[in-house]
Amino acid sequence: MPGMTLHPTPSEPRNAGWLRLAGAGLAAGTVGLIVLLAPWQHSEPEATSQTTAQNTAQTTTPQADTQAAATDALPPPSPQPLPQAIPRPVVLHGKPAVPAADLAYEAQGRDRFPQADDNPVHRVTDTPVSTFSADVDTASYGVMRAALMDGVLPVPDAIRPEELINYFSYGYPAPAKDAAPFATRLSIAPTPWNKDTRLLRIGLKTALPERGAMPPARLVFLIDTSGSMDAPDKLPLLKNAFRLLLTTLKPKDTVAIVAYAGSAGTVLEPTPATEGARILEALERLHAGGSTAGGEGLRQAYALAEAGRTDGSVSRVILATDGDFNVGFTDVADLTAFVERQRASGVTLSVLGFGQGNYNDALMQALAQNGNGNAAYIDSLTEARKVLVEEVGATLFTVASDVKLQVEFNPAEVKDYRLIGYETRALRQEDFSNDKVDAGDIGAGHTVTALYEFTPAGVTGGLSEPLRYQGTPPAAPATSPGELAFLRIRYKTPGESDSKLIEQPVTQAMAVESFEAADADFRFATAVAAFGDILKGGRFTGDYRLEDVAALARSAKGEDSAGHRAAFIGLVELARTARPLAPLPQ
Incomplete structure (x- = not known):
């Protein structure tokens, strides 16, 4: 397996999440407003038969519950204004671009x-x-x-x-x-x-x-709700990305949700795509907080996907995370070996990466490459639309x-x-x-x-220097004149x-x-x-x-x-x- 590089932290960090997502709103209209408001507009959890599992997925300790409650009680934060010295931003890919000379860039030290x-x-x-x-x-x-x-x-x-x-x-x-x-x-x-x-x-x-000829999809959303996902370009953007995916699903498709922070739990059992309101409600109940038990989340998601398989259907786990696994089952080699073993079950894997500052691309690649999967990085709602709407067939169906x-x-x-x-x-x-x-x-x-x-x-000339003692290349076979390669x-x-x-x-x-x-x-x-x-x-x-x-x-x-x-x-x-x-x- 290739090595991994940890890059030094630049000296001028900034929180670029608001800036990037505000620009996304310019391209996505009112949807961009939802992205901006998502960090503080949480729906309160409702009592259901799955209350215990939901609480397990959202928090790890009573202290974490207290912190989450305190966060929900705060008034909405104000987006940071651009410094006066910076010229009017140019909108590109739904996000504003600012000249580098006037911009303190976000730390990439833990990526x-x-x-x-x-x-x-x-x-x-x-x-x-x-x-x-x-x-x-x-x-x-x-x-x-x-x-x-x-x-x-x-x-x-x-x-x-x-x-x-x-x-x-x-x-x-x-x-x-x-x-x-x-x-x-x-x-x-x-x-x-x-x-x-x-x-x-x-x-x-x-x-x-x-679209009608595609097989039924049995999807399990595996969502990272750990504290590292508490940023505008992470969990709030993730929720809106999955909202877009729901618009592409067929009546025979099903969706389940597993969330993980300090531990993992099933937030939503397999539910028909026709019950969109129920699926969206489950998404809205998710809050960020705690450590990251990503390995346990993978185990539960694969088990749920395998149990829901039927003849003629495709089962896929869609992992959405920044890759910062730090509790329990965390070793990259162990995680890779796990998804390798799961290939035999027929369950495939899509990996969606979010955020900067502690993004673990090395882990994402290892999981996608060894889990019969694919990997994309979602940095805006525009990109979410490309991956999950425009290219949904390529993303979900092998x-x-x-x-x-x-x-x-x-x-x-x-x-x-x-x-x-x-x-x-x-x-x-x-x-x-x-x-x-x-x-x-x-x-x-x-x-x-x-x-x-x-x-x-x-x-x-060309790509390499000539060799002093190299002999004449063998002649091309008579049966393949003009063949450069095969x-x-x-x-x-x-x-x-x-x-x-x-x-x-x-x-x-x-x-x-x-x-x-x-x-x-x-x-x-x-x-x-x-x-x-x-x-x-x-x-x-x-x-x-x-x-x-x-x-x-x-x-x-x-x-x-x-x-x-x-x-x-x-x-x-x-x-x-x-x-x-x-x-x-x-």
């Missing part, structure tokens, strides 16, 4: 991220095969955006390039009916930041069935399990290569054919993109144990002569990849600048009906003035 070095450059003569797991997580993009909205650059370990690229949907062709669950698109174009290299794009897209990709490069055509991102998803070559090795799942309507940068054979994909139909194999050659016919001739999706994904590399220090993009990224993204924005690509361009502009944690090209 934890998995540590993984950039993928190395491989010589094809030494390492012709590259193997990795599919990744549909987008949490890294949300963390990056939250940092830039606070006027600071994200720490390099927070950047996972594939999650930035896969945050966006691309117009790849959908699979034919009764075919494999996803279609594949391969393309090659010159690299905009290196005249000696080329980019290979691998694109996958799954079909999105009609159509291909244990998806592995393997690319074998032809040494007669390719000198060296590097895979952009997927560092935490790397697999050994022998893992590809081993159906016991777990890999990522792809949901309904998902697109997955992977980019390789490679140097054609015979090019003096792509293999393995996947399982959900519920099955044996994988299926898809194979496709990568040929010169898939290449375009100029980067400008590549399709808009290719060019936009390239802009995002370049942005990720620059945020990590610019090791591979060299003199390619943020202004180049912004110009490229603008030229490839395309239709962008949801506005996500336009918002990305705004983030690139913010990065040019953000407070750096390390020097970046400007």
Whole structure:
């Protein structure tokens, strides 16, 4: 498992929650007002047959009850005004952005991220095969955006390039009916930041069935109500996010709620989605306070999800937390082993991260990757809508399990290569054919993109320096003229144990002569990849600048009906003035 980095605390902390969520209200109208009022507009708990379980989930000690009651008795706090010296904020992604020079940024000292070095450059003569797991997580993009909205650059370990690229949907062709669950698109174009290299794009897209054709969903909301969630961008935002999800559910779907603080308890037994008022009432009873028994919460949520499974349905635990587990069952290795064992039950996992300052991204990734799950970071109501409304099929319904990709490069055509991102998803070559090795799942309507940068054979420059004593690469087989590489994909139909194999050659016919001739999706994904590399220090993009990224993204924005690509361009502009944690090209 990759290491973990604990980053030092900056010296100028601030409470950015109100600022971020106030901006969300500008984009979400009256819903944003609900987010702002949520911290002090709690409904009083009502007596029910589950009173004991609810009290267990909400508090840990009589002292915690007294503190919660005292908090409820306080008058509503006033949002902090912007300092007079700061110009009028610019609204971006539903949140205001303020020039970094005038902004004291929020402390990130306790945020934890998995540590993984950039993928190395491989010589094809030494390492012709590259193997990795599919990744549909987008949490890294949300963390990056939250940092830039606070006027600071994200720490390099927070950047996972594939999650930035896969945050966006691309117009790849959908699979034919009764075919494999996803279609594949391969393309090659010159690299905009290196005249000696080329980019290979691998694109996958799954079909999105009609809403009525989706199986019944048995959902268990596992909600962190510990004291660390007592912030405007945590529990109040979490509640509003789940309100949005409820609007997408079908009559045959059910919802249960497990909450945890110092201990865990069932707040709501499985309830039909048609009883929305009852579900919302249970959500409103939740208050933040106490320590964090996240491990026990996981146990109870999985038990409830497994007990509610029926033939033809899907059971999923949706964990919403900042990841600050600190009581009882807390060791990352133990938690990872637990969700690994639960894979056999057929219950899947979605992880939604909230807040800054003590966000444990390393734990979130470990749970999502080992629990047949996906991970997103919710920093605004706009993002909650994207994950839980616009992409609800991809978030909740798996159509291909244990998806592995393997690319074998032809040494007669390719000198060296590097895979952009997927560092935490790397697999050994022998893992590809081993159906016991777990890999990522792809949901309904998902697109997955992977980019390789490679140097054609015979090019003096490129990604690596020439070797003095290297021999002539072997000739390409006569049966495969013009083949640059060969792509293999393995996947399982959900519920099955044996994988299926898809194979496709990568040929010169898939290449375009100029980067400008590549399709808009290719060019936009390239802009995002370049942005990720620059945020990590610019090791591979060299003199390619943020202004180049912004110009490229603008030229490839395309239709962008949801506005996500336009918002990305705004983030690139913010990065040019953000407070750096390390020097970046400007």
